[in-house]
Amino acid sequence: NxxxxxxxxxxxxxxxxxxxxxxxxxxxxxxxxxxxxxxxxxxxxxxxxxxxxxxxxxxxxxxxxxxxxxxxxxxxxxxxxxxxxxxxxxxxxxxxxxxxxxxxxxxxxxxxxxxxxxxxxxxxxxxxxxxxxADLEAGIIRAVGNPTERFTEDALRMLRALRFSAQLGFDIEANTYQAIKDLAPTLERISAERIQVEMVKLVTSDHPERMRDVYETGLTKVFFPEFDAMMECDQVNKHHMYTVGEHTIVSMGLAPADRVIRLAMLLHDIAKPVCKTTDENGQNHFKMHPVEGQKMAKTVLRRLKFDNDTTDKVCNLVKNHDDRPAINERNIRRMIIRVGQENFNDLLAVKRADCLAQSMYHRQEKLQYIDELEKMFNQIVAAGDCLKIKDLEINGKDLIQMGVPQGQRIGEVLNTIFDRVVDEPELNNREILIKMAKEIIG
Ligand code: ATP
Ligand code: MG
The missing domain is CATH 3.30.460.10 (Beta Polymerase, domain 2)
Known part of the structure; x- marks a missing residue:
């Protein structure tokens, strides 16, 4: 009723x-x-x-x-x-x-x-x-009529099947699943925009682990072959208990169901398969270059026609996800500036999910580090420390009045002042900064 x-x-x-x-x-x-x-x-x-x-x-x-x-x-x-x-x-x-x-x-x-x-x-x-x-009751996704015919008519339905299975926690009926496996390569005909819509719904669902089925049916191979490489990349070392792909899947499930955060989890280790080496004892090592991950993530997001804002935010998180500076005010102030204050809580969520999806090796220490990082972040924000050039108690107009010619030089001087104030926030005082500016101008 x-x-x-x-x-x-x-x-x-x-x-x-x-x-x-x-x-x-x-x-x-x-x-x-x-x-x-x-x-x-x-x-x-x-x-x-x-x-x-x-x-x-x-x-x-x-x-x-x-x-x-x-x-x-x-x-x-x-x-x-x-x-x-x-x-x-x-x-x-x-x-x-x-x-x-x-x-x-x-x-x-x-x-x-x-x-x-x-x-x-x-x-x-x-x-x-x-x-x-009855299928709702039993938790089954089943094509209406002949699945092969229906997926031949519209290949997007294959990805929709996996999306609904992720949103509802349902299984896909055997014939429907087999038809997806058979026809997966035909997803190639579908526009990137429509694939993006279904992917976002899938990764932000209650069951992002259904991403595993997207791989197993052969669908990721069509629009996201980097994911196949992750699924097929083992990481035999003390920090991990899964392949890169399984770790990725588990980490999504442990992260909040936010679009940017889940996409960052999906892509955070994308560069691992291309920077893996194995030593004489069979241990895997990853010389991770943060910039490589950012570049590869960008390629995927561009391919799927994500907007610039989403792409920038996700790539920023991918790039910084494993950044672990020693915790002191100077380092973390610089980290906040690098990552962006508005992105820092997302980065903390990414780091926690990443850690929880690793092995138990040093887990308590790793989580404790993230807690301390968060504390320091909140402390710096609460103190109102200068984190942007705009926060300086001096601006371009002041410099022009002091005789600095308009143009590039203004930015250079402000940057030099900012650099000093970041390390010593107590310098952010108008009189002190005007004196400092005079010295810099010479
Ligand atoms: P959501 O909660 O995500 O909006 P929905 O079931 O409403 O789920 P829509 O994409 O909004 O999904 O589509 C509305 C309805 O139109 C579907 O329930 C389905 O009956 C039909 N439909 C949508 N896309 C297709 C398609 N590609 N092939 C066949 N039927 C479709
Ligand atoms: Mg609808």
Missing amino acids: MNLPADVSKIINILESNGHEAYAVGGCVRDCILGKIPHDWDITTSALPETVKSLFDRTFDTGIEHGTVTVLLHGVGYEVTTYRVDGKYEDGRHPKEVTFTASLEEDLKRRDFTINAMAYNETKGLVDLFGGE
């Missing part, structure tokens, strides 16, 4: 009282049965888009060529989509054309998984033609 929000009921009632069929459909029905609050409500209807538009005051053409009209009620948008059959998929990406249909069954048949192919309204109750409710 589902409780439709009043406005969803209202949209369905208006469509029905005008002689059309209408149901809540897909993700919202799935989430309701699971007892979760849906993040949006989609409605499927026999009414044509033009009819939907004529029945409601405020609508937008969101994807009218696919039959979708957004109906706005009380400031919330509801996507109302006409029953449709997807035409032939010629490229494994987009249906060549969509055809509207009068049959709910046809509309449900085109959907990807049984748990996403249920419809509900108050007059007809649950419409579940493919055993979606």
Whole structure:
């Protein structure tokens, strides 16, 4: 028994009282049965888009060529989509054309998984033609119809299967899983942007360890072969009990479910496979160059078309994740400046997850170091120490008044002053800095 929000009921009632069929459909029905609050409500209807538009005051053409009209009620948008059959998929990406249909069954048949192919309204109750409710109960992701055909139509569905299995903690039904293994290389046809969306949902889910299945099905090989290298890179030494890839997977599960932090965990050891050496005793050593990891992480994030802000933040964490300066005020002030004050708490989270996913060897000492690092960070921030040129009690205008010519020289002088103040915060006093500036200018 589902409780439709009043406005969803209202949209369905208006469509029905005008002689059309209408149901809540897909993700919202799935989430309701699971007892979760849906993040949006989609409605499927026999009414044509033009009819939907004529029945409601405020609508937008969101994807009218696919039959979708957004109906706005009380400031919330509801996507109302006409029953449709997807035409032939010629490229494994987009249906060549969509055809509207009068049959709910046809509309449900085109959907990807049984748990996403249920419809509900108050007059007809649950419409579940493919055993979606039973699969929800049993925790199974199963393609609607023949999985090989469905993944041949749209290769993205393979990655969606793994994404849903990670979000819900479900297993993938055997035939569906086998079809993914068979067809994995065809993911190559799918745009990087669409792969990115599914990957982010997967790694920020409750079960990021499903990343292992993305590798085992052969999907990572298509868009993230660096991950395959990590899965296949052993690290036989006292700090580790897993391969680089397994360590990565475990570390994601131990980190907060934040997008930037989880992506940093996914990529933090990406350079290990390329800098591994093995000594005569069979011990692995990694001459890690922080810049190498940053470079490789950037290549992956660019490939998946991540925005610059995300890319910069993640690469910064990858680069600094293993930086361990001796803890004293000067060192940590410099570290905060290097990493960025706004990124420091993320770095602490990355370091903790990394440590907890290693072996027990020196774990207490490693965790204690991170605690001390955090304490020192908070202490420096609370003291209000100068951490940016902007925090200096002197600025470019002052220097110009003192006769420094406008341009590059101003920045140089400010940098020299900043460098001294970082090590001796008590120098950040206007009189002292003006005197210092005079000395520097000469
Ligand atoms: P989420 O909670 O992530 O939004 P969702 O199930 O709503 O999950 P959407 O991507 O928003 O997923 O898609 C809405 C519905 O459209 C799905 O439940 C499914 O029925 C159908 N659908 C989406 N993408 C596909 C696809 N590639 N192939 C077939 N059906 C799809
Ligand atoms: Mg949705």
